[in-house]
Amino acid sequence: MRLVVDLNRCQGYAQCAFLGPDVFRLHGEESLLYDPVVGAEKRDQVLAAAAACPVGAILVDGPGVREVDAVVG
Amino acid sequence: MSAERIDRVVIVGASLAGLRAAEALRDEGFTGRLTLIGDEPEPAYDRPPLSKQVLLGQVAADATALPLARDVDAQWRLGTAATGLDLDGRTVLLADGSKVPFDRLLIATGTRARPWANEAEAALEGVLTLRTSADAGRLAALLDAKPRRVLVVGAGFTGSEIASACRERGIDVTVAERGPAPLVGALGGVIGEAAARLQRAHGVDLRCGVTVTSLEGDEAGRLCRAHLSDGTVLEADVAVVALGAIRNTGWLEGSGLAAGPRGIAADAACRAFDHNGIATDDIFVAGDVARMPHALFGYQFLSLEHWGNAVEQARLAAHNMLCASRDRRPHLWIPAFWSSQFGVNIKSIGVPTMGDEVVVTQGALEDDRFVAVYGHRGRVIAAVSFDHGRWLDFYRCLIESAAPFPPEFAGVDRPPPGTVPVPACFPDPSVPSHGPTVTVSGYAPSERRITFTPAPA
Numbered sequence: 176m177r178l179v180v181d182l183n184r185c186q187g188y189a190q191c192a193f194l195g196p197d198v199f200r201l202h203g204e205e206s207l208l209y210d211p212v213v214g215a216e217k218r219d220q221v222l223a224a225a226a227a228c229p230v231g232a233i234l235v236d237g238p239g240v241r242e243v244d245a246v247v248g
Numbered sequence: 249m250s251a252e253r254i255d256r257v258v259i260v261g262a263s264l265a266g267l268r269a270a271e272a273l274r275d276e277g278f279t280g281r282l283t284l285i286g287d288e289p290e291p292a293y294d295r296p297p298l299s300k301q302v303l304l305g306q307v308a309a310d311a312t313a314l315p316l317a318r319d320v321d322a323q324w325r326l327g328t329a330a331t332g333l334d335l336d337g338r339t340v341l342l343a344d345g346s347k348v349p350f351d352r353l354l355i356a357t358g359t360r361a362r363p364w365a366n367e368a369e370a371a372l373e374g375v376l377t378l379r380t381s382a383d384a385g386r387l388a389a390l391l392d393a394k395p396r397r398v399l400v401v402g403a404g405f406t407g408s409e410i411a412s413a414c415r416e417r418g419i420d421v422t423v424a425e426r427g428p429a430p431l432v433g434a435l436g437g438v439i440g441e442a443a444a445r446l447q448r449a450h451g452v453d454l455r456c457g458v459t460v461t462s463l464e465g466d467e468a469g470r471l472c473r474a475h476l477s478d479g480t481v482l483e484a485d486v487a488v489v490a491l492g493a494i495r496n497t498g499w500l501e502g503s504g505l506a507a508g509p510r511g512i513a514a515d516a517a518c519r520a521f522d523h524n525g526i527a528t529d530d531i532f533v534a535g536d537v538a539r540m541p542h543a544l545f546g547y548q549f550l551s552l553e554h555w556g557n558a559v560e561q562a563r564l565a566a567h568n569m570l571c572a573s574r575d576r577r578p579h580l581w582i583p584a585f586w587s588s589q590f591g592v593n594i595k596s597i598g599v600p601t602m603g604d605e606v607v608v609t610q611g612a613l614e615d616d617r618f619v620a621v622y623g624h625r626g627r628v629i630a631a632v633s634f635d636h637g638r639w640l641d642f643y644r645c646l647i648e649s650a651a652p653f654p655p656e657f658a659g660v661d662r663p664p665p666g667t668v669p670v671p672a673c674f675p676d677p678s679v680p681s682h683g684p685t686v687t688v689s690g691y692a693p694s695e696r697r698i699t700f701t702p703a704p705a
């Protein structure tokens with residue numbers, strides 16, 4: 176599963192780090208670092224964090240989106 | 249404009265702005281054929297982690313792929329560069345010789361790292377730039393090999409973040425910066441001083457006011473030494489050239505669009521200008537490659553190499569390319585970016601480079617925790633925070649309402665008495681004069697309005 180955090184919007188209160196400790200972590204006092212691509216076993220953590228983020232800064236793959244099937248060339 | 253059918257939309261540049269525009273086009277109800285053309289072989293990935301999580305060894309360089317909020321039902325032509333644009337024929341030419349016709353085109357080709365000017369030196373093993381995931385993979389591997397010393401050439405945001413990652417991994421690092429301090433081009437000399445202190449406190453060998461004159465390799469073609477303009481000779485195994493970015497507009501040469509080294513000029517609706525300065529109605533631009541006027545900042549053409557700008561302009565361009573002209577929306581997003589370095593969260597809102605004065609309104613520079621507000625001709629124009637990011641929304645409101653500078657406010661912890669604005673010390677300060685006042689109101693994109701108050705005669 177893929178995710179991205181809009182760090183302009185993020186307020187660094189770390190709810191995500193509490194709910195998804197294997198994916199999100201604070202670096203210093205308010206810098207958020209996270210893993211942009213995680214395995215299925217962390218999916219629940221990511222979804223819980225995304226739902227709890229007070230500013231809606233965590234964007235994840237939409238339900239049922241397919242991988243990009245690239246035509247190379 | 250008569251309601252022209254839009255059946256084919258082509259997006260050139262399949263990274264952050266391109267991907268977000270594709271999503272937005274489908275959100276806006278576009279059901280026609282959508283093609284994304286990107287010269288990188290990988291599906292769209294996020295770049296900010298490349299100089300942070302990836303260099304810290306927390307995330308693999310090829311594991312920063314961007315999520316898709318929805319299915320975009322597009323044809324992706326990845327690993328293929330666009331090489332030309334036929335404005336009259338409404339066709340994009342590709343490197344493989346094929347031609348892709350469009351009714352609307354979005355150009356989101358971004359920027360690339362400015363290479364080291366001396367090609368032989370740039371080709372030495374251990375000399376590299378950082379822009380792509382492949383670059384980040386190479387640099388991460390070099391850091392894993394425990395180099396004796398890393399030389400970072402240029403102390404902008406990318407260079408500073410690289411230095412930060414090195415120190416965190418216990419690697420000796422020298423930063424060579426031509427200007428008087430790190431980040432000085434983006435944030436000015438006052439905040440630059442704070443950034444310099446931060447670097448030195450973390451053990452960076454920071455050398456300002458110097459340039460790297462040459463890079464020297466051994467017989468095997470590996471970097472071994474760097475020569476600085478002050479005569480210093482430095483032993484280093486890795487040199488990261490972080491001298492800013494070049495806009496990817498070469499493929500548009502001769503196309504008739506107003507595209508050049510400074511980007512592609514567009515109006516506030518993201519419509520590209522042709523070289524006569526006339527807005528096209530079918531070619532749109534978004535992201536790092538674009539420059540467009542912003543009402544709130546004196547209608548100056550702003551080129552913003554920021555993540556948030558790419559996202560906003562992509563949405564705006566998608567909306568404006570599909571709707572009737574009276575429903576077009578202007579680019580009114582207030583520029584914002586972040587950086588994470590030396591454990592400090594740096595955030596910026598507004599346009600600090602327009603500031604002629606700066607004042608610390610919260611916290612203290614020497615504690616690496618503060619908000620500094622920039623003034624331009626007596627109004628608040630920008631704010632920058634070090635580990636005070638939660639306040640920036642408040643300052644955004646001051647910027648949008650053209651609040652007087654220095655700001656007067658109750659409700660936040662006050663600066664110590666005697667704190668007065670000082671010159672922001674940008675290398676090239678602007679000349680004060682008087683102009684009209686523009687303010688912005690509204691939150692939802694469709695409600696954002698400007699109010700224009702002419703200057704008293």
Ligand SMILES: Cc1cc2nc3c(=O)[nH]c(=O)nc-3n(C[C@H](O)[C@H](O)[C@H](O)COP(=O)(O)OP(=O)(O)OC[C@H]3O[C@@H](n4cnc5c(N)ncnc54)[C@H](O)[C@@H]3O)c2cc1C
Pocket residue numbers: 260261262263264265266285286287288294295296297298299328329330331356357358359360378379380406496499534535536537552553554555556558584585586587588
């Ligand atoms: C290391 C690093 C760290 C960063 N950190 C931050 C940060 O902390 N905060 C922040 O706000 N911003 C940050 N940024 C900036 C942010 O990543 C950019 O603003 C953003 O990537 C811009 O997106 P874009 O889609 O406009 O351009 P790009 O991401 O540059 O994408 C343009 C795409 O177009 C492709 N392309 C170019 N020419 C052609 C062609 N002729 N044909 C086909 N395809 C073409 C390119 O290869 C690329 O894939 C960082 C950037 C880097 C490199």
Ligand code: SF4
Pocket residue numbers: 180184185186187188189190191192199207227228229230231232233
């Ligand atoms: S919960 Fe949201 S706002 Fe809080 S740190 Fe995480 S991403 Fe940032």
